Every structure is written in C-alpha cells, then in structure tokens.
Amino acid sequence: MGRVNATYNPYDNVLRVVENAAAILGYKEDEYSTLKYPERELKVSIPVAMDNGGIQVFEGFRVQHSTTRGPAKGGVRFHPAVSHDEVKALAAWMTFKCAVVNIPYGGGKGGIICDPRTLSERELHSLTSKYTAAIAPLIGPEQDIPAPDVGTNARVMAWMMDTYGMLKGHTVLSVVTGKPLGLGGIKGRGEATGRGVMITAQNILKKMNRQIAGTTVAVQGMGNVGSVTARLLHEIGMKVVAVSDVSGGVYDPDGLDIPEILAYLSQTRNALLCDYRTDSLIHLTNAELLTLDVTMLVPAALENQINGDNADQIRAEVVLEAANGPTTLQADEILEKRGIRLVPDILANAGGVVVSYFEWVQNIQELCWTEEQVNTELRNIMDVAFDEVWESAEANGKTLRMGAYLIAVKRVVEARLGRGIF
Numbered sequence: 001m002g003r004v005n006a007t008y009n010p011y012d013n014v015l016r017v018v019e020n021a022a023a024i025l026g027y028k029e030d031e032y033s034t035l036k037y038p039e040r041e042l043k044v045s046i047p048v049a050m051d052n053g054g055i056q057v058f059e060g061f062r063v064q065h066s067t068t069r070g071p072a073k074g075g076v077r078f079h080p081a082v083s084h085d086e087v088k089a090l091a092a093w094m095t096f097k098c099a100v101v102n103i104p105y106g107g108g109k110g111g112i113i114c115d116p117r118t119l120s121e122r123e124l125h126s127l128t129s130k131y132t133a134a135i136a137p138l139i140g141p142e143q144d145i146p147a148p149d150v151g152t153n154a155r156v157m158a159w160m161m162d163t164y165g166m167l168k169g170h171t172v173l174s175v176v177t178g179k180p181l182g183l184g185g186i187k188g189r190g191e192a193t194g195r196g197v198m199i200t201a202q203n204i205l206k207k208m209n210r211q212i213a214g215t216t217v218a219v220q221g222m223g224n225v226g227s228v229t230a231r232l233l234h235e236i237g238m239k240v241v242a243v244s245d246v247s248g249g250v251y252d253p254d255g256l257d258i259p260e261i262l263a264y265l266s267q268t269r270n271a272l273l274c275d276y277r278t279d280s281l282i283h284l285t286n287a288e289l290l291t292l293d294v295t296m297l298v299p300a301a302l303e304n305q306i307n308g309d310n311a312d313q314i315r316a317e318v319v320l321e322a323a324n325g326p327t328t329l330q331a332d333e334i335l336e337k338r339g340i341r342l343v344p345d346i347l348a349n350a351g352g353v354v355v356s357y358f359e360w361v362q363n364i365q366e367l368c369w370t371e372e373q374v375n376t377e378l379r380n381i382m383d384v385a386f387d388e389v390w391e392s393a394e395a396n397g398k399t400l401r402m403g404a405y406l407i408a409v410k411r412v413v414e415a416r417l418g419r420g421i422f
C-alpha cells in the first residue's frame, strides 16, 4: 500500500492545493506565504525499556503548522509509516479543517514511528509517557492540544494527560481531547468522526437527490473512524457491502452484517478481518475494495490510497474522504474528469475535531454536556460547513475540495493579515 514514496509527498500535495486556492482568491505571495511553512517542528528520540530487557529508541514528532486562528489542534499517530513530511501534512490539514468548520483552532499533529500492535501495554504506556514528556514544552490547553489518531485511542490520551499533569504538578484535563469518559472525556467523542462522516454522507446524497435506501457503500479501514462510519451508515439504512482493515477486506453484495463484524473485531485487541469467516463472505484485498462498483466509497485508513495508479478504476459515484489525505492531487483530477464526486477530508472527517473542541470547552468551563447536546451541536456545525463548501464550489465552478480550501485559506489568511506580522 503506497504511502510516502519518491513520487508522493503529502506535504507537497497540501502546498499545491493551498497555492491553487490562493491564486483563485487573488492573494499575492506575501499575503499567504506563511501558510506554506509550519510554525514549529519538534523531533524527539524516545528510549523505552522493552519487556525483553533491551532498550529501543523510537523517533517521534510534533508539528504545529499554524496557531493563527487559535491553539494548534491535532492528533497523535502511532504507525510504522509515520514520517516527518506526513506529520507536517497532517498538521496543515488540521489548520484548514478547523477553518472550514470555523472553530477557533490552528493545526498541529504528532506521531511516533512504531507498530503499536506489537507492543505490550507496559511498553505502550512507557512510550506514550516519554513522548509526552519530550513534547511537553510545546503542548498545553492554550498552545497545542493533542487527540487520538491512527494507532492511538482514549487510553493513550489518559496516559498523555497523566504525564502532563505529573510534570505540571496538577491535573490539566484540557491538555488533550478524546479522553476516557471518567477522565474529562465528553460523551460522543468516541464516535464523533464517524458521526460527522455519516452526516456528510446524508448531506451529499440529499444534494444529489439520492435516497439513503439502496445506497451501497464500501469502507476501507475498520478503526475508530471506519468502524463507527460503517455502523452508523448501516443503522440509517445504507447497504454496507465491503469493509477492510490492514489485513484485507470482506465483501458481500447483499450487504454485510456490520454489528456481527464489529462484535468479532472487538473480541481481542489485534483481531483481523482476514481471520473472519462466514459462508457468504468473499475475502478481497484493500486494492480490490477500492475499485468495487458501489454508490459510495469511504476511504477511512491512510493517505495515498486513491492515486494516479488506480483513480481510473474507481467505480464509486461518490468518494467520501473519512481518512486524511486518502486521494492524491493526480487522482483528484482523474476523478473530476470522470464525473466522480469527492467530498474532501477537511470537511468529511471534521466531526472528530468539532467534538474535541466541545470537550476542551467543557473541560475549561468545568461543564458536562449530554450526548444529545453534543450530537445536535455537531450536526449543526457539520450542516453549516457542508452548505458553505457546496456553495463555494458551485459559485466558483470548482470541486468540493477546492470549494473547502477557498473558504479555509481565506479564513486563515484574513486572520493572519488581521494580526499583522509581529
């Protein structure tokens, strides 16, 4: 599966989209050039005493792309393919995502090159705590607020909050979001990104005058985002015909039993779909899943999944980007020419950061929202953002991705110009 390679650099991808948007908006280089450079980048080495008695040194990053509109905000990724350029790109996408949904944050991201599936709980805890201590000078409720991403979860956020609090001498709930419910977490955060994807799926189908019933869906990735997305789309009546994880996918043209698959995956920590067997299922590769003949394709795993090599084989009518950066620029152009509608990541998967924002506000104000309040406010924000992006794309005769970037780049540049150069 292609990630960062000689021909694909996710940060270059972001820069080209930003440059295109700035040109359409008529900005001079001086007005938007700050957007091309991350404000702060930290690389850390993290020694961990392993269970086998040896020491392993891991490499980690924290990048703050922008704090122009508010503190940096963005997840922490634990994955073997993490790289500096990937973290830079992910941080930049956060800047534009927060701007599209108009919440008062900039963008940041972090990551450690590791495979969490091969680490014991104790090793993972130690790695997380040491990483948090190493990036502690950069993070904080008013500076930079981490959250879960690929390979991390509420448990990891609890460890990060604990370590930060130990260093400060008191508990600081608002330093990370996506925490467990009993530790300052907010109801609905666990499923917020998937819920936002579901709301966006409803919105795009409505614009296309399509019914929910009869819509077929393939979801790549069954982690936090993919599993909730698959469950919610199934619950509202779509036919989820294929899902996958790192080991490959399962396919049933008559529709999968999503609750049963989720129950199977939650049985053990490292359960994989390649080991899931029932009579009616067809097993397929991730590459095959992407080219299935479905109404909606939801990439919810990693970057660079739909690219110049396979974009002309995509048969979905709509690509809904639940992952960050799953489609390259080259693929964007091919999909556009082929009339395939794409809803961009900075809109489609923004539900997570929106509810993270609610969690941060809740922690700072020492309030407690009900799940209904969270979901209602989430829908309000996602609906407004969707309509704004749709109108921006229509008004400019551009794709939904460019429609979203025209809004986001304008908001960040105007904030920068309003503040002036210090």
Ligand code: NAD
Pocket (backbone or CB within 6 Å): 001, 148, 149, 150, 151, 152, 193, 220, 221, 222, 223, 224, 225, 226, 244, 245, 246, 247, 286, 300, 301, 302, 303, 322, 323, 324, 325, 349, 350, 352, 353
């Ligand atoms: P996760 O770690 O919970 O799940 C990742 C999924 O991708 C797993 O099913 C894993 O098996 C699969 N996967 C990993 N490597 C793969 C590979 N090489 N090929 C195919 N599948 C692979 O991660 P997540 O939190 O669900 O994040 C998924 C995507 O959504 C990422 O792009 C992330 O940046 C983005 N995202 C996450 C959130 C969030 O709140 N967690 C919010 C916004 C965007």
